[in-house]
Amino acid sequence: MDLAVSDLSFQYPGSAFGLAVKSLTVKAGEPLAILGPSGGGKTTLLRLMTGLLAPDKGTVTCGETHLTTLSPDARRQFRLQNIGLIFQDFALLDYLMVKENILLPSQFGCGQKDEAPHQSSVLTRARELAERLEIQPHWSRRTRLLSQGERQRVAIARALAHQPSFVFADEPTASLDAARRSLVMDLLMNYAREKQACLVVVTHDTELMPLFPKHLRVEDLTV
Numbered sequence: 001m002d003l004a005v006s007d008l009s010f011q012y013p014g015s016a017f018g019l020a021v022k023s024l025t026v027k028a029g030e031p032l033a034i035l036g037p038s039g040g041g042k043t044t045l046l047r048l049m050t051g052l053l054a055p056d057k058g059t060v061t062c063g064e065t066h067l068t069t070l071s072p073d074a075r076r077q078f079r080l081q082n083i084g085l086i087f088q089d090f091a092l093l094d095y096l097m098v099k100e101n102i103l104l105p106s107q108f109g110c111g112q113k114d115e116a117p118h119q120s121s122v123l124t125r126a127r128e129l130a131e132r133l134e135i136q137p138h139w140s141r142r143t144r145l146l147s148q149g150e151r152q153r154v155a156i157a158r159a160l161a162h163q164p165s166f167v168f169a170d171e172p173t174a175s176l177d178a179a180r181r182s183l184v185m186d187l188l189m190n191y192a193r194e195k196q197a198c199l200v201v202v203t204h205d206t207e208l209m210p211l212f213p214k215h216l217r218v219e220d221l222t223v
């Protein structure tokens with residue numbers, strides 16, 4: 001499923017900062033890198049694409065779903081079921097354990113809490129992701145006890161455990177060493193290819209550029 005943005009404009013109330021996007025398509029399996037200076041609007045664009053912010057004008061379509069016409073509740077439900085979000089500040093619930101954080105979207109989003117087979121397959125995937133991201137040793141620890149790099153990897157596992165069709169990552173390698181950076185980028189790229197998911201990654205890291213078939217500079221969008 002593709003993501004399409006059309007004739008979108010947005011301005012923070014009372015602020016001079018705004019974005020305008022005439023037309024942008026992110027194709028399934030063709031990851032997009034969003035680049036630009038600090039304060040340039042990368043996070044704002046990501047929030048608009050995921051429905052966390054509502055544009056003043058224009059549309060965001062995820063597959064067949066017009067995000068911009070959904071009610072806030074329907075948008076939230078759509079996000080929980082179909083979108084994986086890796087926030088710049090991770091947005092973990094620090095009083096919960098690693099496993100609880102990773103399983104949160106599937107518990108809130110699926111409405112299938114009591115369906116044992118579904119829950120057990122999500123749990124299996126969550127464990128596989130934790131292994132792959134080398135956070136399995138912390139599985140039953142509270143996330144507040146983890147390092148920044150470990151917390152970032154918990155956020156990445158949480159974004160993928162429910163197998164979303166759309167994945168948005170805000171600086172997903174900012175707290176990682178070179179080896180873990182490759183690990184994370186391999187995971188995200190393979191996920192997008194194998195699941196034919198839409199992947200959008202905000203990054204400052206110029207070494208990651210060659211991995212992406214498409215790049216977008218936010219400077220070209222600012223109004």
Ligand SMILES: Nc1ncnc2c1ncn2[C@@H]1O[C@H](COP(=O)(O)OP(=O)(O)OP(=O)(O)O)[C@@H](O)[C@H]1O
Binds near residue numbers: 012017043
């Ligand atoms: N809630 C808000 N209200 C008003 N202005 C905001 C708000 N959030 C962000 N801004 C402003 O919008 C602009 C773009 O911010 P944004 O966070 O999208 O940039 P960014 O490119 O992600 O930056 P960075 O690389 O530093 O994370 C900045 O000038 C910022 O101060």
